[in-house]
Amino acid sequence: MAIEPETKNWTWVIEATCPECGFDGRSVSARDVPAVIEENTAAWPAVLERDDVRVRPDDHTWSPLEYAAHVRDVHRKMTERLALMLEHDEPTFANWDQDATAVEDDYAGQDPAVVGRELVDAGQRAARAFAAVADADLGRTGLRSDGSVFTVATLATYYAHDPVHHLWDVRRAR
Numbered sequence: 001m002a003i004e005p006e007t008k009n010w011t012w013v014i015e016a017t018c019p020e021c022g023f024d025g026r027s028v029s030a031r032d033v034p035a036v037i038e039e040n041t042a043a044w045p046a047v048l049e050r051d052d053v054r055v056r057p058d059d060h061t062w063s064p065l066e067y068a069a070h071v072r073d074v075h076r077k078m079t080e081r082l083a084l085m086l087e088h089d090e091p092t093f094a095n096w097d098q099d100a101t102a103v104e105d106d107y108a109g110q111d112p113a114v115v116g117r118e119l120v121d122a123g124q125r126a127a128r129a130f131a132a133v134a135d136a137d138l139g140r141t142g143l144r145s146d147g148s149v150f151t152v153a154t155l156a157t158y159y160a161h162d163p164v165h166h167l168w169d170v171r172r173a174r
Contacts, residue, residue, distance in 0.1 A: 004060060009146070013161040014154050021168035023161045030138055030156040034131040037075070040163045041123030044068055047170050048112040048119075057173040062102070064170040068115050069107035070098060071163045075122035078159040079129050085142040085152055086133070095145040123163070130156050 017024040028036065047053070053065045062070070077096055084091040101107075138153040150158065 009148070010161065011148050011158060014157045018161060018165060021161075021165040023164045025157045025161060028157050028160055030130065030133065030153040033156040033160045034127040036160045036164065037123055037127040037130070040167055041075075041120055041127070043167055044071065044119050044123075045116045047167070048116040053112050054108065061169070061173060063108060064173070065110065065112050065115060066102060066107040067166045067170050068112070068119055069105070069110055070102060071166050072115060072119035072122050073098070073101060073105075074159070074162045075119065075126040078155065079122070079126045081142060081155060082126075082129055082133070082152065085140050085150075085155065086137055090141050090143060092143045093145060126159075130159075 013023060014025045016026065047064050048068055050064055052063075054063050056063045056066075081093050084093065133152055133156075138151065140152050142150050142152075142155065144150065
């Protein structure tokens with residue numbers, strides 16, 4: 001069964017605590033993000049070894065494998081967006097429909113071992129990219145296709161919430 005597409009605008013997590021996973025964007029600086037990503041990335045290989053890795057807990061929730069494939073792609077997408085922000089003045093990011101990507105790329109049918117390796121690689125690259133940002137570049141801006149404006153610093157915090165929240169999702173579902 002198809003998952004209902006996500007329609008929430010999660011940008012509020014930059015300045016608030018997520019009532020579900022507990023991530024507090026107010027207490028996570030851009031300089032904290034590489035460590036948050038590294039710690040989170042290290043937890044995913046064990047998730048992908050679970051016996052229930054392909055099992056959706058209900059008709060409205062991705063399986064752990066689908067969440068992991070999404071997190072891998074979030075790492076890639078945010079690394080790409082960071083590069084755009086550092087290379088161009090106020091770039092507008094192309095729309096990324098995460099739900100369409102999950103279907104088109106068949107997240108549910110992917111090999112968990114491959115997803116695990118790719119997630120770790122993408123997470124490590126993202127952590128290094130965010131760690132390498134110069135202080136003078138933290139205020140550079142970029143725009144999401146819906147008009148949301150990010151600085152490098154707020155993009156980092158916004159990004160960090162996603163893998164943290166999804167690790168919480170897969171642990172809660174178990």
